[in-house]
Amino acid sequence: MPELPEVEATRRGIERAAAGQRIRELRIYDARLRWPVDPAIAAQIAGQSLTAAGRRAKYLLLVLERGTLILHLGMSGSLRILPADAPLRKHDQFDLLLANDTTLRFNDPRRFGSLHYTLEDPAKHRLLQHLAPEPFAANFDAAYLRRITRGRRTAIKQVLMNSRLVTGVGNIYASEALFRARIHPRRRAGRLSERDCGKLLRGVRAALSAAIRAGGTTLRDYVGTDGNPGAFRQKLYVYERDGQPCRRCGTLIRTIRQGQRSTYYCPQCQPR
Numbered sequence: 001m002p003e004l005p006e007v008e009a010t011r012r013g014i015e016r017a018a019a020g021q022r023i024r025e026l027r028i029y030d031a032r033l034r035w036p037v038d039p040a041i042a043a044q045i046a047g048q049s050l051t052a053a054g055r056r057a058k059y060l061l062l063v064l065e066r067g068t069l070i071l072h073l074g075m076s077g078s079l080r081i082l083p084a085d086a087p088l089r090k091h092d093q094f095d096l097l098l099a100n101d102t103t104l105r106f107n108d109p110r111r112f113g114s115l116h117y118t119l120e121d122p123a124k125h126r127l128l129q130h131l132a133p134e135p136f137a138a139n140f141d142a143a144y145l146r147r148i149t150r151g152r153r154t155a156i157k158q159v160l161m162n163s164r165l166v167t168g169v170g171n172i173y174a175s176e177a178l179f180r181a182r183i184h185p186r187r188r189a190g191r192l193s194e195r196d197c198g199k200l201l202r203g204v205r206a207a208l209s210a211a212i213r214a215g216g217t218t219l220r221d222y223v224g225t226d227g228n229p230g231a232f233r234q235k236l237y238v239y240e241r242d243g244q245p246c247r248r249c250g251t252l253i254r255t256i257r258q259g260q261r262s263t264y265y266c267p268q269c270q271p272r
């Protein structure tokens, strides 16, 4: 599943490849995404220029002269920049054809992605208005982490994964952030000190930044990549490294199940 770094890498790729381009046509091949794509969008956006690419949580915001396209990659969606006449492949859902004879092509085998268009401030759109703060926003700070963990008996990993409290930290980066903060994933959230919250804040941001710099973790299919998907995996500290030595202390990395997901940690660096 694309996580925040992949979406951010995609945003940067779109900005590089398509910002300033006029939209020739939105060609929908299969409107059956998580919500059906409104066929009226095509007429509404044709002829407009794409002025910028933004992001809120895992939503891509394609800013047009009037209004904004709100795009979500879902579980398996990807965007590629291709020549406009590139042959279609299975699961290609739509083309956003640009004036320079390229296209932003959306492919989504599981069809959990989505495409909306709004003339309003996208932050007020029903999909975005209730999103929790995201790790790089000013309102996501140690005090916020303290507030959402205080009194909570849940494991801290589960709090990081709770999208009503934190947005954009998926399974990979929750494990990586806790390792960086040297906090055991099963530690009760309510037992985090103020200092722990500060370490966790830095851990979350550092884990995500490293991935964004590397262009995401599972990158091959995404726009704007240099075709080197394995590069970032080699830099992960704990994720899917169970049985291998900790890069910091040499202790073997362990894995546990939390909320149906695998968590990875170093028992030496992350004491209970």
Ligand SMILES: [Zn+2]
Pocket: 246, 247, 248, 249, 250, 251, 266, 267, 268, 269, 270
């Ligand atoms: Zn270690």
